[in-house]
Each structure stands twice: as structure tokens, then as C-alpha cells.
Amino acid sequence: MAEIRCPMCSKLNPPEAAVCQFCQARLKPLFVSPFTNEGNSRDTGKKDDARKNQGDSALPDWLNELKPEDETEYPLDEESELPDWLSESGEMKDEQDATEGPEQPDDSSGLPDWLARIRKRSDDDQVDEPTKAFEEPEAEEGEGFEDWLSEIGRPEDVEKVFNITNEESPLGESESNESEPDWLNRIRSRKQEVEGVEESTTFSNEEEGAELPDWISEVLPSQSEEPLVIEEQPDEESSDWMPELTTPGLSPESNTAEEVPDWLSSFPSKDDAGIEPDAEQIPDWLASVQSEDAEEPTEKEVPDWLKDVGTSQVVEEGQPETLSEEQVFEVSEMAPGTPAWLSELDRTSGSQPPDISSPAPALEDEDIPHEDESFLVTPDLGTAPDWLDEVKSEDAGEKAPGEDAGSEAGIERAELPSWLEAMRPVESVVLSTPIEDTTTARLEKAGPLAGLRGILPAEAEIARHRKPPTYSIKLQVTENQQAHIALLEALLANEDEAKAVPKPQSLASQAFLRIAVALVMMAAVIWALWMDGSYLPAPSQNIPVEVFDAQRLILGLQANAPVLVAFDFEAGLAGEMEAAAAPVLDQLAETNAVITTVSTSTSGPLLAERWRSSYGEDGYSRFFNLGYIPAGQAGLLAFATDPRAVMPYDLNSVNVWDSGPLEGVTSVSNFSMVLVLTDNPENGRAWIEQVHPLLREQNVPLLMVTSAKAEPMIKPYATGSARQVSGMLSGFTGAAAFESINSGAVSSGAAWDAFGTGTLAAVGLIFVGSLVSAILAAIAWMKQKPGEEVI
Amino acid sequence: MKAPVSTAIAIAAGIVVLLGYFIPYEGLVSIRTMMLRWAIILAAFALIVGVINLARVHVGKIKQGKAQAVYSVVLLVSLVITVITASYFTPTGTWSLWIFNNIQLPIEASLMALLAILLIVAGVRLLRRRLNTFSVIFLVTALLVLIGTVPILFVGEIPALRLIREVIVEVPGVAGARGILLGVTLGAIATGVRVLIGADRPYGG
Numbered sequence: 003m004a005e006i007r008c009p010m011c012s013k014l015n016p017p018e019a020a021v022c023q024f025c026q027a028r029l030k031p032l033f034v035s036p037f038t039n040e041g042n043s044r045d046t047g048k049k050d051d052a053r054k055n056q057g058d059s060a061l062p063d064w065l066n067e068l069k070p071e072d073e074t075e076y077p078l079d080e081e082s083e084l085p086d087w088l089s090e091s092g093e094m095k096d097e098q099d100a101t102e103g104p105e106q107p108d109d110s111s112g113l114p115d116w117l118a119r120i121r122k123r124s125d126d127d128q129v130d131e132p133t134k135a136f137e138e139p140e141a142e143e144g145e146g147f148e149d150w151l152s153e154i155g156r157p158e159d160v161e162k163v164f165n166i167t168n169e170e171s172p173l174g175e176s177e178s179n180e181s182e183p184d185w186l187n188r189i190r191s192r193k194q195e196v197e198g199v200e201e202s203t204t205f206s207n208e209e210e211g212a213e214l215p216d217w218i219s220e221v222l223p224s225q226s227e228e229p230l231v232i233e234e235q236p237d238e239e240s241s242d243w244m245p246e247l248t249t250p251g252l253s254p255e256s257n258t259a260e261e262v263p264d265w266l267s268s269f270p271s272k273d274d275a276g277i278e279p280d281a282e283q284i285p286d287w288l289a290s291v292q293s294e295d296a297e298e299p300t301e302k303e304v305p306d307w308l309k310d311v312g313t314s315q316v317v318e319e320g321q322p323e324t325l326s327e328e329q330v331f332e333v334s335e336m337a338p339g340t341p342a343w344l345s346e347l348d349r350t351s352g353s354q355p356p357d358i359s360s361p362a363p364a365l366e367d368e369d370i371p372h373e374d375e376s377f378l379v380t381p382d383l384g385t386a387p388d389w390l391d392e393v394k395s396e397d398a399g400e401k402a403p404g405e406d407a408g409s410e411a412g413i414e415r416a417e418l419p420s421w422l423e424a425m426r427p428v429e430s431v432v433l434s435t436p437i438e439d440t441t442t443a444r445l446e447k448a449g450p451l452a453g454l455r456g457i458l459p460a461e462a463e464i465a466r467h468r469k470p471p472t473y474s475i476k477l478q479v480t481e482n483q484q485a486h487i488a489l490l491e492a493l494l495a496n497e498d499e500a501k502a503v504p505k506p507q508s509l510a511s512q513a514f515l516r517i518a519v520a521l522v523m524m525a526a527v528i529w530a531l532w533m534d535g536s537y538l539p540a541p542s543q544n545i546p547v548e549v550f551d552a553q554r555l556i557l558g559l560q561a562n563a564p565v566l567v568a569f570d571f572e573a574g575l576a577g578e579m580e581a582a583a584a585p586v587l588d589q590l591a592e593t594n595a596v597i598t599t600v601s602t603s604t605s606g607p608l609l610a611e612r613w614r615s616s617y618g619e620d621g622y623s624r625f626f627n628l629g630y631i632p633a634g635q636a637g638l639l640a641f642a643t644d645p646r647a648v649m650p651y652d653l654n655s656v657n658v659w660d661s662g663p664l665e666g667v668t669s670v671s672n673f674s675m676v677l678v679l680t681d682n683p684e685n686g687r688a689w690i691e692q693v694h695p696l697l698r699e700q701n702v703p704l705l706m707v708t709s710a711k712a713e714p715m716i717k718p719y720a721t722g723s724a725r726q727v728s729g730m731l732s733g734f735t736g737a738a739a740f741e742s743i744n745s746g747a748v749s750s751g752a753a754w755d756a757f758g759t760g761t762l763a764a765v766g767l768i769f770v771g772s773l774v775s776a777i778l779a780a781i782a783w784m785k786q787k788p789g790e791e792v793i
Numbered sequence: 794m795k796a797p798v799s800t801a802i803a804i805a806a807g808i809v810v811l812l813g814y815f816i817p818y819e820g821l822v823s824i825r826t827m828m829l830r831w832a833i834i835l836a837a838f839a840l841i842v843g844v845i846n847l848a849r850v851h852v853g854k855i856k857q858g859k860a861q862a863v864y865s866v867v868l869l870v871s872l873v874i875t876v877i878t879a880s881y882f883t884p885t886g887t888w889s890l891w892i893f894n895n896i897q898l899p900i901e902a903s904l905m906a907l908l909a910i911l912l913i914v915a916g917v918r919l920l921r922r923r924l925n926t927f928s929v930i931f932l933v934t935a936l937l938v939l940i941g942t943v944p945i946l947f948v949g950e951i952p953a954l955r956l957i958r959e960v961i962v963e964v965p966g967v968a969g970a971r972g973i974l975l976g977v978t979l980g981a982i983a984t985g986v987r988v989l990i991g992a993d994r995p996y997g998g
Contacts, residue, residue, distance in 0.1 A: 512914070512918075515914055515917065515918070516910065516911075516914050519910055519913045519914050519917065520910045523909065523910060523913065537946060537947065538943060538944050538946065539944055539949050539950060541944065541950060541955075542950070543950060543952050543955060544952065544955045544956060544959060546959075572901060573893070573897050573898040573901040573902070574898075574900075574901030574902050574904050574905045575901075575902075575905060576898055576901075576902060577902050577905070604840075605893075605897070607884060607885075608884070608885075608889070608890065608893040608897075611884075611885045611890055612890065612893070612894060612898075615890065627885065629884070631833070632833050632836035632837040632840060633829075633832045633833040633835070633836035633837075634836070636829050636832040636833070636836075637829070637832065637833045637836060639829055640826065640829035640830055640832070640833055643822075643825075643826055643829070644826055647826070647830060648829075648830065648833060653883065653884050653885045654883060654885060683970075687974070710942070713962065714962055714966040714967060714969070714970045715970045715973070715974070717962070717963065717966075717967055717970070718967050718970055718971050718974065721963070721967070733942075734943075735942050735943065757943060758943040758944060758946060759946060760909075761939055761940075761942060761943045762940070762943070762945065762946050764909070764913050764939060765936055765939045765940050767913050767916075767917060768913055768916040768917060768932065768935065768936060768939075769936055770917075771913075771914075771916065771917025771918070772916060772917060772919060772920045772932050773920075774917075775917060775918060775919070775920040775921035775922075775924075776920040776921075776924060776929075778921055779920055779921050779924040780924070783924070
């Protein structure tokens with residue numbers, strides 16, 4: 003055998019050494035799964051392969067990490083090095099087999115005396131115990147699933163098991179009651195009471211066994227050969243991981259040495275139970291225990307943790323399910339991945355180890371005694387120590403002799419480790435709202451609630467009325483606030499004072515000014531008309547181009563050419579417009595043009611008649627006055643499109659279109675020229691927009707005579723590259739320029755002089771008046787006091 | 794929408810007339826011309842309705858016996874005389890022209906003369922009321938345009954003043970006028986579009 007490397011100091015030790023020679027650390031573990039030896043593996047090669055394939059995945063991580071890759075390095079024939087008591091623990095399975103069949107040898111000879119006595123008592127109990135309640139089909143036995151493990155993942159079954167074990171112990175009174183702890187005796191006594199129930203319960207673990215995790219099966223192999231048939235319905239709510247971890251038909255017997263960690267493999271198997279342990283390899287502490295057992299093998303001297311092991315073994319001998327039930331309880335209380343050693347530690351720490359004598363039987367109603375339904379109450383697993391205390395208090399009056407003996411032996415009551423106690427689900431049992439202690443509350447003395455405590459005292463509240471406290475109403479004002487108050491009061495005081503109204507400055511009478519201006523203007527015009535001397539020369543310089551174009555186009559008209567003239571100005575501006583249009587119309591008359599007049603103004607037809615009547619008594623003979631075109635621009639467009647239809651008759655109700663010079667005119671474009679006389683820019687724009695597109699198709703010129711007021715608005719159409727107005731005259735100035743071009747002089751000299759004189763008078767008045775006004779305003783501004791406004 | 798029928802008719806008429814401008818299709822042109830004739834007839838009738846309404850209002854004032862009812866009497870008498878004269882002697886008759894030449898035209902021309910006087914007075918008082926830079930610029934511009942319009946008495950034409958006047962009228966004046974025209978055109982387009990889509994319903998409904 004190779005030397006053993008210490009797991010603590012990593013130094014090599016002789017193979018027979020139990021403790022490290024250097025650091026005194028234990029070289030071999032205390033607990034070994036007893037079925038991990040070769041003799042215990044009864045699995046076939048097929049099962050072994052299946053188990054090996056799934057073993058790694060089924061094992062918990064912490065166990066996988068401990069598992070060596072090559073387990074063949076740790077041969078299993080080292081049970082001889084283990085202490086006998088550990089070997090005994092591995093023989094539990096063999097002992098069970100011994101109870102089942104004669105072929106199993108009795109290996110109890112290798113046990114210590116105290117363990118042998120325990121086992122003997124257990125055997126005696128098993129004889130009295132009805133074992134028919136449990137069916138143990140051989141077919142399922144080969145599958146290797148313990149019933150108690152099958153209960154894992156079925157909380158309801160665990161509850162039943164726990165109820166049963168809490169209420170009744172299946173064990174009859176054993177001979178060891180006197181030597182065992184009182185709690186164990188009480189549990190056993192209860193088990194005896196519930197045995198009647200257990201007899202009718204059957205178990206089947208055909209399906210539930212498959213849900214057992216492998217690592218649990220490995221840790222607890224002694225129950226694997228005695229599966230219980232749990233007839234209850236398979237738990238459909240089992241965790242998903244459980245079927246994955248286990249393989250149907252796989253028993254713990256299929257565990258091979260390769261799948262067992264080395265420290266588990268070092269434990270003896272049942273086949274080696276008869277081998278005497280090497281005394282040299284037994285640890286000192288175990289040797290001392292063994293020696294004490296040899297001298298006085300009494301139950302009183304057994305340590306708690308060892309007592310649990312012994313108890314479970316004793317129960318197993320007579321009824322193998324007992325140990326399974328305990329482990330089921332432990333496993334159900336703890337996390338699924340809790341190893342066995344933790345469960346053992348939990349049991350030894352004082353938590354209630356339910357003495358389960360039957361493995362989670364499926365109870366039927368008729369099997370349950372009605373007078374004893376209290377066991378159906380689901381215990382709170384987290385309060386196991388509490389109910390243990392309650393049981394102890396209930397049984398305080400009937401102390402068992404064994405308990406007295408145990409207390410006399412100095413066995414202290416087990417206590418939960420602090421860390422395990424902290425893990426208890428205390429919140430589930432502790433009330434969220436503490437119960438109020440009403441012992442000191444007020445006692446109702448009268449009324450229907452007399453004698454009750456904690457009643458709301460209505461009368462007391464009413465009687466509690468008192469005079470309200472008096473508060474001072476004096477305003478607490480700081481210095482800063484007082485300063486602001488003074489400022490606000492000053493502002494309000496100034497508001498009341500009336501401001502001095504500035505005196506309105508005396509102005510010259512507007513009536514006088516108006517009269518003076520009117521007199522000056524009238525004097526200038528009258529003087530020009532009265533003089534009739536042509537004081538003002540005709541404009542000869544800077545004559546606009548559009549005036550020349552107008553003159554050229556008129557002179558280019560042929561005789562009897564139809565010309566459309568629009569009198570679109572108001573009567574009030576007739577003085578300016580007639581003076582501006584007179585030279586053009588006169589020239590048209592000189593060319594014998596056929597003048598057809600229309601108007602978009604109601605005064606236009608009469609103004610046209612007024613012009614026509616200026617030519618002698620009969621007037622201008624080649625003249626047609628079509629009258630007024632209503633509808634504004636729409637009417638203008640309609641007339642431009644079809645003049646015959648819009649204006650079929652003239653003002654004398656004569657059809658001018660069927661005969662005469664207008665016979666061939668069907669559209670406005672058939673006229674040789676269109677002349678618009680307007681003082682309104684809107685009217686001029688309407689003619690340009692509505693009529694000019696038709697005139698442009700036939701290259702018919704559009705001339706305009708406008709007032710001086712409309713000149714700026716119409717002139718853009720007469721200038722530039724895209725001229726829509728072919729020629730244009732504006733006001734008196736345009737007419738004078740036109741006449742100047744034609745004859746070099748203004749025909750209406752008196753009017754031109756009056757226009758010039760009046761314009762100059764207006765300029766003079768505005769200039770002088772503005773100058774005086776500016777001086778007066780400046781003087782007033784200089785005399786103006788601050789805050790005064792000049793009116 | 795209170796009057797969907799009238800709105801639909803207005804929109805359809807506007808679209809047809811508008812398409813007649815851009816699509817030289819004889820059918821569209823005919824429809825457009827017909828609608829324009831209807832517009833002329835309706836406008837003429839509206840003018841007659843307006844005259845009747847004017848007479849009715851002033852008749853009401855006369856019936857109320859107010860102090861200014863005399864002006865209403867003058868208006869109604871003038872209206873009746875003119876209508877009778879023009880109807881009997883035709884609009885181009887002698888008496889019709891006499892009324893126009895001796896009553897209507899002098900009155901309206903006098904209004905224009907008063908307007909000229911008022912404008913001069915306003916120019917004189919401008920600096921007195923509002924003595925600032927823009928007022929001075931306004932007055933100077935007006936004086937330059939006026940003095941450049943006509944030759945100066947006893948002096949004759951001053952080319953420089955004439956040139957200044959032309960510059961003022963054709964540059965800033967025309968520029969401003971073009972801006973106004975553009976604004977008016979855009980406003981007309983927007984108004985037309987709003988009428989076409991029914992957003993504006995000047996016809997009511």
C-alpha cells in the first residue's frame with residue numbers, strides 16, 4: 003500500500019497510520035458509506051454502466067469535486083483499516099438481509115457489546131412489530147430505490163410521516179426504554195399507538211424511487227435493498243431535477259467504487275463486517291470509547307451523536323424502514339443537497355429527530371382512528387424544538403425512569419447550534435402583529451361590555467374637554483420687516499399726492515391755419531388762371547421713355563382703327579385725369595380712331611360722354627359708349643373674352659357689334675389699342691392682369707394714363723424687360739411731356755400754369771410751415787421741464 | 794359646415810374658372826365664360842339691391858324724425874330725380890349730363906381740393922407734433938417730389954430737381970410699390986386657395 007498523504011500538511015505518512023505523524027490530523031475519515039466496498043456492489047454490469055454514465059451528473063457538485071477521476075487508485079479492500087463500529091455502520095444492509103433470508107450471515111459477532119445489545123433490543127422489537135404492513139416486492143427491490151427516499155419531493159407524504167411519528171411511535175415498548183432517552187421513549191410509545199394505522203398503509207416506490215437523487219442513495223445505501231411499495235399516487239409535482247438525477251431501475255447497489263469518493267470508499271462493506279478492525283488503526287478517541295463500552299456498555303454513556311447512529315441501526319435491524327424514515331425526515335427538513343453528515347449533525351444538535359417507525363404510509367381514512375385525528379395536523383417543521391419542549395412539559399408529570407437515569411448520568415440536553423438555529427423559519431410561526439397585553443388596560447365596569455378590558459372609553463373623551471389655550475396675537479416683526487413696512491407706507495403716502503399737471507402749450511388755431519393755407523392755395527391757382535400767360539414752360543428734359551412709347555404707338559394707329567378706351571376714374575379726379583388724358587384722346591381723334599369706351603366705375607360712362615361732348619355739339623361721331631361693366635375683375639375678364647356677349651348694346655341700346663367699325667371685333671384682342679384712364683392702382687392692375695394676356699397674343703398695345711397718385715404703383719408694369727404696359731402717362735406732368743413731344747408746347751397753358759403755381763404754393767407752405775413748426779417744437783422742447791409732456 | 798351645398802358650388806366654380814386659365818379646353822373655357830356672365834348679372838343686380846337698400850335706410854331715418862333726417866331727404870330726392878332723369882332722358886341725355894357735370898363732378902372735385910388743403914396743413918403741423926428724424930425725412934421727400942414735378946415759377950425747369958424726383962419715384966417708390974404688389978398677390982393667392990378649399994366662405998354658410 004502506498005503511503006498516505008496528509009490532507010492537512012500534505013506530508014507522506016505510513017499506510018498504517020491513522021493520524022498524521024506531523025500535524026496529528028486524521029488521515030482517514032470517520033464515516034464511510036458501508037456499501038461502497040466491492041462486496042456490497044451487487045449491481046450488474048449493465049446497471050453499473052448506466053449508473054456510471056449518470057453518476058457524475060447526478061452527484062452534487064461538492065461530491066463531484068471530492069470524487070477522484072480514477073477511483074481505482076483507492077481499492078476497496080481497506081475495510082480492515084477501519085474501526086469496527088464504522089464497519090458496523092456499513093453492515094446495516096447486511097443485517098437487514100440477515101433478517102430477510104437465512105443466507106445472510108450473522109455479522110454481529112464483530113460488533114461491540116453495547117452495539118450488540120442495542121441491536122438485540124431492536125431485534126426483539128422487530129419480532130413484536132407487525133411487519134405485514136409493508137410490502138416488499140422483490141421486483142422493485144432490484145431497482146434499488148428506498149421508499150423513504152422516494153418520499154423526498156413529496157411534501158404531503160413527508161407530512162404524513164411526520165405526523166405519524168409525532169403522534170404515535172410504531173415501536174412497541176422495548177427493553178431499552180429504561181436506558182434510552184425519554185424523548186425517544188415517548189416517540190416510540192406514540193409509534194406503538196399508531197401502528198394500527200401503519201398496518202393498513204402500503205407503500206410503493208415504483209415510480210417515486212426514480213426521483214431519488216443519487217447522492218442520497220449513495221449516502222444511505224442500507225435502505226436500498228428494502229424498498230417500500232408506496233401505493234400513493236406518484237408525485238407529479240416533484241422537482242424536475244430529481245428524475246434527471248436518478249435513473250429508473252438504478253439502485254444504490256449499482257454504485258461502483260469508481261463513483262464513490264475515496265473517503266467513502268475507505269469505509270468497510272457489509273461483507274467485511276465480520277473482519278475484526280485493526281486495533282492499531284483505530285483512532286484514539288474511538289479506542290477510548292470502545293474501551294469504555296467494553297467496560298460499561300450502557301446507554302447512558304453513549305454520546306448523543308453516537309446514540310443516534312446506534313438508534314437508527316437498532317431500528318433498522320427489526321424494521322429497516324425506520325432508519326429510512328428518519329433520514330426522510332432529515333432530508334425533508336433540510337435542503338435536498340444536504341449531505342448525510344449535516345443531517346447527522348442536525349440530529350445531534352437537539353432538533354427533534356422524529357422516531358419514525360414506518361415509512362410515510364399512505365393512510366386511508368378508514369385506517370385512521372377517528373378519536374385520534376390530531377396526528378393529521380401538520381406540524382411546523384421549523385418549530386421542532388418547540389414542540390419538543392411542549393412534549394416535555396406535557397410529560398413533565400410522568401417522567402420516565404430512563405430520563406431520570408439520563409439526567410443523572412449527566413447527559414445534557416441537546417442544543418441547536420447557533421447557525422442552525424438562525425436557519426429556522428421563525429417567521430412562519432411568529433405572529434406578525436404581537437398580541438397586545440390588555441391585562442393592564444382599563445376595565446369596563448358598566449354597560450353590556452362590563453368586565454372587558456381594552457374598551458374604547460367614549461365618556462372619557464367627552465369629559466376631557468377643557469378650555470383651549472390662549473395664544474398671544476402680538477405680531478413678531480423683525481427689524482428688516484419693519485424697514486420694509488416703513489418703505490411701503492412711504493410709497494402709499496406718495497401715491498395720494500396729486501401730480502402737477504403740465505400746462506398745455508398754446509397752439510395756433512387750426513382753423514386759422516387751414517384757412518390761411520386754403521387762401522394761399524386759392525390765390526396761387528387763381529392768379530395763374532387769371533394771368534394766362536404760360537409762365538411755366540413745358541417739360542422738355544428727362545421725359546420718361548413710356549411717354550415716348552405712348553406717343554409712338556398712337557401715331558402708329560391706322561385710320562378707323564378700333565380703340566378701346568376705359569374711363570376708370572372717379573369724377574372727383576376728373577380735373578387731373580381729363581387734363582392728363584386730353585392730349586392722348588385728342589391725338590386719337592386726330593387719327594380718326596373708332597373709340598369704344600367702357601368703364602368699371604359707375605362714373606366712367608358719364609365721364610366718357612363728357613369727353614365726347616367736348617367735340618362740338620354732336621360730339622365725336624366715331625364713338626361708342628358701352629357703359630359700365632359690373633362685377634369688377636370678373637366682369638372685366640368676361641368682357642375681354644367675349645365683349646359681344648357681355649356688353650351687347652351701348653348706352654343708347656344700340657347693337658354696335660353687328661355693323662359698323664366694330665363688326666369684326668369678337669374679342670378684346672381685335673381692338674387695335676387699349677387705352678386705360680385710371681386714377682386707381684387697383685383698377686390699373688386689374689386691366690393688366692385680366693386683359694393683357696389676351697392682348698399679348700395679338701400684340702395689341704396697352705397704354706395707360708394714370709393720376710400722379712397711381713404712378714408709383716403702375717410704373718413697374720411699364721418699365722423693365724417684361725413690359726406689360728406699352729406706354730404710360732401720369733398726371734399733368736405726363737400730359738405736358740406728351741404735348742411737349744407732339745407740339746413743343748402745352749396746349750392747356752392756363753391749367754398747366756395753375757397746376758405749377760399751386761404745386762409751388764403747396765411746397766412753400768409746407769416748407770415754411772414745417773420750419774416754423776420745427777422751431778416752435780425746439781423751443782418748447784428746450785422750455786420743457788423734466789417730467790412734463792408737450793401736448 | 795352650415796351650408797355644404799353652397800360651399801360645394803363655390804369651390805367647384807372657382808376650380809373650373811381656375812382650370813380655364815391653364816387648360817385651353819373649349820369646354821372649360823365655355824363654362825368659365827358662362828360663369829363669368831352669371832357673375833356680371835349677379836353683380837349688376839347686387840348694385841340695384843344696394844341702391845334700394847340705401848333708399849330704405851334713409852326712409853327709415855326720415856320716419857324716425859331725427860335731426861339729421863334732412864340729409865336723408867336730400868339724398869332720397871336726388872336719387873329719385875337722377876333715376877327719373879336718366880330713365881327718361883337716357884343716361885347720355887342732356888339733362889343727365891347736366892346733372893353730372895354741374896352737381897356730381899364739382900362736388901367730388903371739391904372734396905379732392907379739400908383733401909389737398911388738409912394734406913398741406915398736416916405737412917405744416919407734422920414737425921410741431923412729432924419732431925423726429927422720420928418726420929423730417931418724410932417732409933423732405935415730399936417737398937423734393939413736388940418741386941421736381943413741375944418747373945419752378947419764373948425759373949423754369951431744374952434738371953437736378955427733375956432727376957431727384959425721378960430717382961425717388963422710380964427707385965424707392967417703385968421698390969415699395971413692387972413689394973406691396975407682391976404682398977397683394979400673395980394675399981390674393983392665399984385668399985383664393987382658402988376660398989377654394991372652403992376655409993373662407995365669404996358667401997356665408
